Amino acid sequence: MTEAAHPFIQPAEDIAAAEAVKLEDISLIYPSKTAQSEVLRRIDLTIEEGEFVCVLGPSGCGKTSLLKVIAGYEQPSAGTVSVFERPHGKPHPEVGVVFQHANLFPWLTVQRNTEFGLKMSGLPKAKRKQVAEDVLEQVGLSNYASLLPYQLSGGMKQRVAIARALAPQPRILLLDEPFASLDALTREALQQLLRKLWLQTGKTILFITHDVDEALLLGTRIITMQGSPGRIHSDIANPLNSRIEPFASGRKHPRFAELRESLVRSLRTQQHDPASTQQ
Known part of the structure; x- marks a missing residue:
């Protein structure tokens, strides 16, 4: 089958820009017998169609909970979720999900x-x-x-x-640290595969990771989270990744080391920031 005939391939330039995902004032609280556990607090996030967004943060900061809310597996305690400008509250064929374990x-x-x-x-x-x-x-x-x-x-x-x-x-693909348990060579091969699929299909991708290098190599946009409760700390455009540059060029970019160190420093600061701990 030729690339042009493949049913899943849609050139990115032919896709009209639209809001694929919109979260407004999202909070998530898990009740328990002794106390409530606040997992997400006042999340506002908009993802445009065709973006490759990496959500970066340490374990326990609410990344997976955020993905489950977008997937429709979890209902937020407050706030609204929209997918392509329609209310979204349960799993839908337009939203595909890949977890850490197959x-x-x-x-x-x-x-x-x-x-x-x-x-x-x-x-x-x-x-x-x-x-x-x-x-x-x-x-x-x-x-x-x-x-x-x-x-x-x-x-x-x-x-x-x-x-x-x-x-x-699906028009949206959510991935929750899908390569975390793989060896380095296999992980890189699958990172390249995922980027190729994104380039070919123009799908909107939200990719959860705790790996700074992975976020820099894959995401056109990087969101860092802090917790708990989980909150968005920063939202930055990634100058190392574009539809034009090949996958391997990211590490060779003159700003790679600088941006990597900046993200690592930010994540370390969040972990030790008293304001990041649950009150």
Whole structure:
């Protein structure tokens, strides 16, 4: 299949700018028997369609909770969530999610795992088979479609998880530290794959990470969070990543070391800031 004919490829310049995600005054509180736990506090965030946004912060700062609110898995205690200017409060096919662990069904093949969501939505067998074959080609797993999860490496399992999330053709892709448990070489290969998919499809991507280098290499925009409760600390455009520059050029950019040190210093300051601790 040629690139132009691929059903998921939409040149970025053909996509009209729109608000893909809008969070207004979002708070999230978990009740317990003894006390309430405030997880997110007064989050305001707008993500335009086609952006690749990395959310960076230490463990426990509310990154995953923020992703779950956007995915519709968690209902905020206060505030509103909009996806493409429509109220959003539950999982929707327009929003695909990839977690840190692939969570594949061990009894289903790679092909069947990829088809699973399509089957649940009632797509005819022949159509979902074709869609799954197309996305497995995109993620480089066409030759592994008949294998079971136990026969795959960690990196291949995450490729299947990405394929499964892409199969329903979501306009937004949320990823929660999907490469955190992988070795360095596999992680870099999957970072390059994800960036290639973003360039090809023009999808809106929100990528959760605690890795500064990963945020600088992938994101066109970097949001840092502090907690607890989780709050947005900074929101910066990333000059190292664009649709023009190749993936590897980020580390060679003259400002890479400077920006990396600035982000690391900011995160360390947040961790030791008394104002960052829950009152």
